[in-house]
Amino acid sequence: MRRFLRNRSGVIGLAIVLFFTVATLLAPVLRPYNAGTDRNLAKRLKPPSAEHVLGTDELGRDVLTRVWHGGRVSLSVSLLVVGFSAVLGTALGVLAAIMRGWLDLTLSWFVDILLAFPGILLAIAIVAALGANLTNALIAISIMGIPGYYRVMRSAVIGLRDLEFVQAAEALGSSKFRVAVKHLLPNALSPLIVQVTLAIGRTVLTIASLGFLGLGAQPPTPEWGLMIKAGYSQFLTAPWLSIAPGFAIYLAVLGFNMLGDAIRDHFDPQLRT
Numbered sequence: 001m002r003r004f005l006r007n008r009s010g011v012i013g014l015a016i017v018l019f020f021t022v023a024t025l026l027a028p029v030l031r032p033y034n035a036g037t038d039r040n041l042a043k044r045l046k047p048p049s050a051e052h053v054l055g056t057d058e059l060g061r062d063v064l065t066r067v068w069h070g071g072r073v074s075l076s077v078s079l080l081v082v083g084f085s086a087v088l089g090t091a092l093g094v095l096a097a098i099m100r101g102w103l104d105l106t107l108s109w110f111v112d113i114l115l116a117f118p119g120i121l122l123a124i125a126i127v128a129a130l131g132a133n134l135t136n137a138l139i140a141i142s143i144m145g146i147p148g149y150y151r152v153m154r155s156a157v158i159g160l161r162d163l164e165f166v167q168a169a170e171a172l173g174s175s176k177f178r179v180a181v182k183h184l185l186p187n188a189l190s191p192l193i194v195q196v197t198l199a200i201g202r203t204v205l206t207i208a209s210l211g212f213l214g215l216g217a218q219p220p221t222p223e224w225g226l227m228i229k230a231g232y233s234q235f236l237t238a239p240w241l242s243i244a245p246g247f248a249i250y251l252a253v254l255g256f257n258m259l260g261d262a263i264r265d266h267f268d269p270q271l272r273t
Contacts (some may be wrong), residue, residue, distance in 0.1 A: 010262020016255025024071040033069050035220040045238050055169060055240040057230065066222040067244050073223045075097040077138055078203040085144045086196050089149025093117045094185060098176050107239075108154075113251070119144045120209060127215040134223070137216040139195050139223070141206050152195050156188035201256030208249050224249050260268035 005011060027033070035049035040060035048055045054063040092111075096104040114122065160166060161184065165245035169179050204224075211225025212232075219226065224245040231241025 001004030006089050006173075007090050007262045007265060009258045010265070013258025013262060016251055017259055020071055020075060020137055020252055020255065023068065024075055027072055031065055031068060031224075033065050035066075035069070035222050036064075038156070045234070047238075048240055054244045055228075055238065057241055058237075063227075063240060063244050066227060067224070067248050070222040070245060071248060071252070072228060073217060073221060074204050074207055074225075074249075075206055077134065078200050081141045081207075082143060082196055082199050084193065085199070086149050088142075089146040090153045090192060091187075092146070092149040093153030094157050094180050094188075097154045097161060098130075098180050099186070099263045103146045104154075105240045106179045107150070111150050114121075114143070120206065123206065123210060124213070124215060127210065132215045132218065134217045134221070137207065141203060144206070145203070148199065149192070149195060152191050153188060156191050157184050160184050160187055192268060194260060194264040200258035201253040201260065203247060204256070206250050209247075223250060 002223050037208050038061055040056075043052070043060040046052055046056040046060075050065065057063055057066070073189050077123075082200055092107055096107040113219065123137070123140040126143060127136050128198070130136040130139065144225045157180075166179060166183055169183050172183070207216055207223070208225030213225075213231045214229065217223035217226050219230075227245040228249075231245075233239060235242055238240045
């Protein structure tokens with residue numbers, strides 16, 4: 001922990017992540033908001049002021065409130081996506097590594113097919129086939145993330161499965177499932193933690209990209225990518241409509257990336273002194 005705290009960028013990243021986490025959790029308490037009813041056309045497109053710190057949008061809604069609540073959408077969906085991808089990708093990676101043979105070959109072949117497509121294009125194709133909404137975007141991005149966890153865990157388990165402590169457990173009669181859960185998985189968690197932390201930032205950016213393309217959250221949901229799209233056509237006259245959610249995306253991605261890099265350095269044995 002002390003070595004992590006000496007990493008200045010890691011501490012800054014952790015502070016940013018904690019700020020967004022606390023802010024989004026407290027949003028409904030500190031500033032209740034109903035995206036479908038909160039509007040005031042008399043105050044539409046007002047520039048930033050003391051009353052509206054980040055201005056108002058085309059329907060007179062407070063941009064700060066929408067950015068604040070938009071963080072709940074982006075971060076909660078990102079956590080769901082990363083959680084689902086990590087669990088499924090990890091399970092498949094461990095299964096392939098311990099079972100070997102045709103199962104390993106089949107799963108690796110399937111993952112290679114997924115990796116052959118650019119991630120965002122694969123997500124767009126899936127959402128276009130299922131329908132444009134936030135749930136289908138979540139499914140698409142989750143499928144997109146599985147190969148990364150699969151490859152990380154498969155490589156980690158392959159490096160561990162022939163070590164003496166694993167052979168000893170098998171010699172004592174432990175099943176493959178018990179060996180995987182009790183011995184292999186705990187010793188392969190370091191790269192998984194790094195992968196998860198870095199993936200959250202990428203997922204926030206992907207969700208925003210799909211929202212900007214109209215394939216993610218739909219109006220009036222306050223989602224960062226959708227807010228940038230709504231303000232895009234009025235950027236010259238009301239730039240705050242796009243700048244505010246864009247800066248929120250930038251900070252969130254920066255925070256998770258800095259935290260992920262620090263965690264990766266923390267687990268890197270070559271950097272330990």
